Every structure is written in C-alpha cells, then in structure tokens.
Amino acid sequence: MLNYDIVVIGGGPAGMAAALKAKECGVDSILILERAETLGGILEQCIHTGFGLQYFGEELSGPEYADRFIQQVFRQKIEYKTDTMALQVTEDNKVYAVNKTDGLLEIQAKAVILAMGCRERPRGALNIAGTRASGVMSAGTAQKYVNIDGYMPGKKVVILGSGDIGLIMARRMTLEGAKVECVCELMPYSSGLTRNIVQCLDDFNIPLYLSTTVIDIKGKDRVTGVTIASVDENRRPIPGTERDIECDTLLLSVGLIPENELTKNVGISLDRVTSGAIVDEYRETDHKGVFACGNVLHVHDLVDFVTQESQIAGEGAAKYVLGQKAEAEYITTKGVGAVRYIVPQKVNIKNEGDVKLFFRVGSSFKNATVKVSYNGQEIISRKRPRLAPGEMENVLIKNDMLKSFSKDGVIEITVEA
C-alpha cells in the first residue's frame, strides 16, 4: 500500500493545475495518475491554436499549453504515473489503480482530486437510424487519428454537431485534403465559440446548416451517404425537407459528457444538469476529502477556465489536508429561467475570500441583464452585451457580501432580456 496526501486522478490540464496549486499551498506528497502514455490529456491532440489567451495572454497550441504545465510538474518534482488507470475510489479515500509495471496499486490518500475529463456522446445516444457501416465516429476520435496517428479517417465528410471539436475538425480535415460537405446543427444556434465558426467554417466556405440533423446513414461496409433534414421547434425532422448527401464519413460532435463512473461508484451526488458532482466553492464534493475539477465537473469551453477552476480545487484539497478548511455553513446556488446551471452548487459563508459563480445559459441573448438575488432580494445586476450557450459566464460574490448571508440561504441567478 502506498500513502499520499493527495492523489490526483487525471493528468490533463485540470489534474496538473490542481496538483501544482496544492504543492504551492504546502502539500508535498502528491501523486498524479494518468491513463494515457503521457501527461497533457486531450490537449495533446488539439494541435490548433487558441489556447491560453485568457490565462497566459498569448495564443498557444494545445500541446504547448499542456507543456507549460508538464514542465512545472517536472520542476516541482510532483510524482506521476502514466499508462495508469484508476479503477476505484473507496469510502475511505483509497484509490485502486492498475498499470503494466506496478500491477495493481493500492493507494491511501488523505484527499482525492477527480480530474478525469469528459467523453464524447456516441451515435447510439442519438439513436440515428441507418446502417452500421464503418465511417461513423466522434470528432475527437477522428482528431486523434489525424493528429496523433497520422492517418485520414475519411475523404468526403459530413459533420453533425457544431460543438468546438466539430468545427475544429471541419478545418483540420479540409487542410488535410478532405472535402467537408457541411456541418449540421440540430439547434437553431451553434454551441461552438464564435471565433471557431468564423475561422473554421466561414474561412473555408463550409456551410453550417442550423436546425438540421442527420436522419439516416447509408452504406453497407463503409458509409456512402447520409440523409439530412430540417427540424421543427421540437427538434423533430420536417417531412419533405430530406436531402441526401454523398459522403464516406460522418463525424459526430454532439456533446460532451463528464466521465463520472468513479465518482458515482463512491456514492458522490451528481448535478442532473452538469452531469458532474455537486461541489462547494473549493470544488469539494459531498464525500469528505474528494474534490472535482475541470471537464469531469462540468464541460468547459476554454481550457483557461479549467486551469483556474482546478487551482481552486488544488487549494481546497491542500487546505483540507493541512486542516485549514473553515467550518462549513452552506448556502446553495440556483439557476433560474435561462440559467441552466451554476457551479459551485453551494458556498461556505465562513470562507475568507471572494467567490466566483460560473454559469451557463440555455439560449442566446443580446444586451441582457444578469441578476443575482439572495433569498429573493436582488443583490447584483450586470449588463451583458451578449450571452450564448457556448460561452460560460461568471459573477463575483465579494467576501463582505458573503459574510452578510446566513446558513441555508439561496442565491439565484437569472437573465432578463
């Protein structure tokens, strides 16, 4: 049995930032477990730029962004094991993991930081009709084939879903010589970043069809085409709008799901909207000493925010290990109307600092007002020129305001058009 103060599950941007912060806060005994061959997580296959604008104030590629943290991990001599899969977290914060060299690892941790990231929604979850031909894959899988393995997964491509990975892959496949016929989006808006729609579709004359979905996949062995159709306001295909498109590949970018199997197995409560754990302002779950951050907690649009959030979790875990966590008196947070969710879901009013509440809206707004209320009374009102489902927002609750709240109070955030 091994013993560590903090075990971090996942060596992507979330896990590394959390580990580094915990180290900075005075915890030395830290182990990162990473299932891939290297640290860095999914960033390693994101060779496009656009990372780091918020956090570093410069534009980096995914591997460059990851490398800044990997170098820090080396410099800080934080221990890590790659090619190592965590199998289980127990009631008493023991972690079971497995790899080829150590075999089965049994690690007793004081605190555990969950940073396993997310996975892509597969075809099955959409129930798209048609054949089972080869050539249907998630955009992220295609990204790995192209950027890591160096092979093309198709030549004539239709992309379903205008999430960022779908948009990025539309450009990437085009640059590698494939013809991207179109990107279809079920919703009347794209969930991707505006800059990605401009730089990945518009610049390459790739059409984006909103309120459109794929209703049939054709081809016996390899995909030979798909049928697309417009959908009504209930997202049901409209008869008569069907159109066949010849292609050999259908890439799916239809949403990301936090990968919370370990979380569920240890009995941690999950938020139905985020599909991640319910956490406090230090990203501690309702299981004592278990923290969560990054895309396993809720899906982020920018890695920069993942880093910031994970630093909060790292600090929280360090405080927990060092016995510095304040006694808890929680208020809860609640998204109302267009506000789909808020992270954190609860806040300790004994906390000595300011607390940022992150939230996401369910539809687009222009010149809207974000209103925060405490027990029904408005406490903050902020104008926003635009709000979009694809872009996470936040409001800051100052510490003096926090201090004025009392236990079991409720903070609500809403948006007024």
Add this chain to the structure above:
Amino acid sequence: MNYDVAVVGAGVVGSLIARELSRYNIKVALLEKCNDMAMGTSKANSAIVHAGFDAKPGTLKAKLNVEGTALMPELCKTLSVPFKPVGSLVVAFSDEEMETVKELLERGVANGVPGLEIYDQAKLREVEPAISDEAKGALWAPSAGIVCPYELTIAAAENAVVNGTEFIRNFAVEAIDYDGNEFTIKSADSSIKAKTVINAAGVYCDEIAALIGDNSIHTVPRKGEYMLCDKSIGGLAKHTIFQCPSKMGKGILVTPTVDGNLLIGPSALDIEDKDDVSTTAGTLAQVLETAKKSVPVLTTREVITSFAGLRAHCDRDDFIIEKSEKNDKFINVAGIESPGLSSAPAIALYVKDIVLGIIDGEEKADFNPVREEPVRFRHMSNEERKALIAKNPAYGRIICRCETITEGEILDAIHAPAGARDVDGVKRRTRAGMGRCQGGFCGSKVVELLARELGVEINQITKFGGDSKILYERTK
C-alpha cells in the same frame, strides 16, 4: 483441400453443428462468407432461450426448442458462455389475451415444457415490479433464459477448431458442383471438396440450395429492430417480458441481457434485401412505444445503441432440417428463425445423426468439449488481478475504460483459435467498445493492437471485414 463435411455458414447453428461433428474422426470445414463467425442472424437477435410453448405441437420447432433449451445451461457451462435462467413472462393486457395465455399454457404442456404457471395480476406485480398497471396476468415459464448468442457462436466455433475443424473465413460460396462422389465448393478465388454439404446459411439458405438445383426453399428476411439500454436500467426487467404473440412473431419484448443491459425489441418486417440491417427512426419509435405497454417507465434517455437483425423466415413455417430432394448428401438446415437460438444445441445433434447416416464416423478419444473461460479482468477480485498482472503485464493496461477491458484480453481475442481479425470481432469477444462511449476512446487503440498483432498497417484494419475500412492514406 478435401473434407468429409462442409458446413456452409458459421452462425450459431453451423458452428454448433461443426462442433458436434468434431467429436468424430470426420474432417470438417466451416465456411463463412464474412470475416468472422456470428455475423448474421446470430449476432443480432433477442438473445432469448425460449421455454418452448409457442410452436405447434408435433412440429420440429416444438421438439427441438424444448430439447435445445434443456441442453442449453450445461452447454453454456462447458463452453464458458454466459447464460442466466431468468425465466419468461407472457403478459396479457385483456381478458381476451388471458385466454391466449391459457392456450399457450396448454400448448406448452403438450410440447413438454416444464413448470408453466399462470400468474394473476398481484403475483405478476410482485415478481416484476416495473410491469404496467394495465397487465392482467401472465404465463410464467421458469425454463426460459437469456444467453449471449454471438459468444455462444464464437465459443462453439473455437471449440470446433480446437477439435480439428477448419474455419475458413471470407469464403462466400458461389458454386457447388457434384461429380457423383463428392462436391466441389467454390468461392470467387478458391475451392474445396467435401463428401457432404450442410447448408446452414441463414437468410441465404435458399440461394445455397439453389446452387445444386434445389429450389424448394423460400426464405424471406424478416427484419427486427432493437434498442439496447444502459446498464443503469438493466435491472428494470427481472425476467424476459413478452407480449402476446401474433402471426408475425412473438412481439416486442423487454428483457435483461447477460451483460446487465436492457434489450427492447424486435419489430417484424418482411424485406427483400438479405443484407439490409439498417434501422429506421419510425420503427424504433414504434418499438419503444410498444415496449412501454409492458414497462411504462422506458424512455430513449438510456438507449446506448440500436441495431437490426434478420430472421430467416421460410414459407413452410417450420424448421427445414432434411436431406435435399436433389441430392441426399446435401442437408438443408433452413428456416431457422425463432426459436432457432434456443433449438441450436438440439439442431446440432439432429443434424449429426443425419450426417452419421451418410458417412461413417467414430468418436475421437481425445475430443475436448471444454472451451476455457477467457480472462475477464472486470469480474476478478483485486487479489486475482494482482496475480494475473504478475504473470502477464499486458493485463495491467486498460484499453476500454467503460467496460474495463485490458490489453491482455484483446491479445487473447486476437490469438484465440479462429480469433478476431477486425474491430467488431474484438468487441464481440471482449466487450471492448460496447460501453457508454461505444469505442470513442478505445477504438483507435484496438485498431493499433490488431495491426501490430496481425502485422499489417493500421489502415488495413476494418470494422467488420470487406470494405468496412476505418482509415485511408497517411496524412500529408
């Protein structure tokens, strides 16, 4: 090559026949047109071992169903195939249907089905809590069970190969000549000779029979579409829940699977294309609607995949297992629709007897009926895992994270007798790629392992043989 017997079709029936014949000093070739066994009806069906009350007394279906179901538990144990004796319920939603249920009971008794009982509403509710309030009662059949049909097929074929059968994949039979003494069976690029032929070609039975001028078989592919739900609701049905049968089949069922998922289906539609296993949005929606009649809480939320399979329906409305009228050394095993899977162990014995009436066979002293259970890391205790990895570190590397499948298990699947040659073959043998992410993460790793172990470039690896390639040329 010269064989005593050529079995055409490596579905569950063909594979079990080959295994049964491999007990004797008979040279058997198991011919399969696809890149793997269990590629037709055997991989996409309800995975049910029926009790045997559906078929008309006196038919082959009735006889072989009851016999096959009785053989199934022991056979699955010997071949290390998952089988669960969950029992089945035929649910009645009206007084009229209660009458049907009583008729089924009588028919079942005539067929020799053990343990049948009528449950009233209260008893039904007690044993199946998720059942609809509309359900009036049910026929309870304790001898019914669930099995993994492709695993049974793979295990049977593997065991046949271990006992001397030759498994020849990608051998699509195009012509069969008979010279008065033996058959020459030809594919596009090779041929073999055999003294007898067993036609176990599923939906293609009619076409294979026609190659020797036997036009007596008329197969209609009857398509059934299914939805598979996540393990999180696998416990919703405790037993296989049928609705009352109709002319087109046993209707829509809701059943647990041996892997702990929940299966809903099938629809029933007669089609023409024998390769058309596409699903359709309308039919799937209908399947769910009908299934909700039995279990109202079902939704699409938990569906992880959908698929379709073809039943080899014949117009004679019974299994056709007999020597062809054109050539008495050519045995048709046709029209093996439901309860074909349940009957398969008995069909194999039945066909074996016909074959031994044609050619002499002596039982081999060294026949090994047992197929060892493949390593299943996910089912092991931590102590067992430690010991396993110490012996072979490949079991310490997880490839499929959703189902916890190790590299070692995938290597075992590739190097098994008649092992996996493509991604779907690895999936059926190990469950890698069958979980929530449906191969999103592990798919590319499985491709790499297949390429490495088979010694080919990764763009040569296919999803399921033929032109189902996954990757094209290298990037710029």
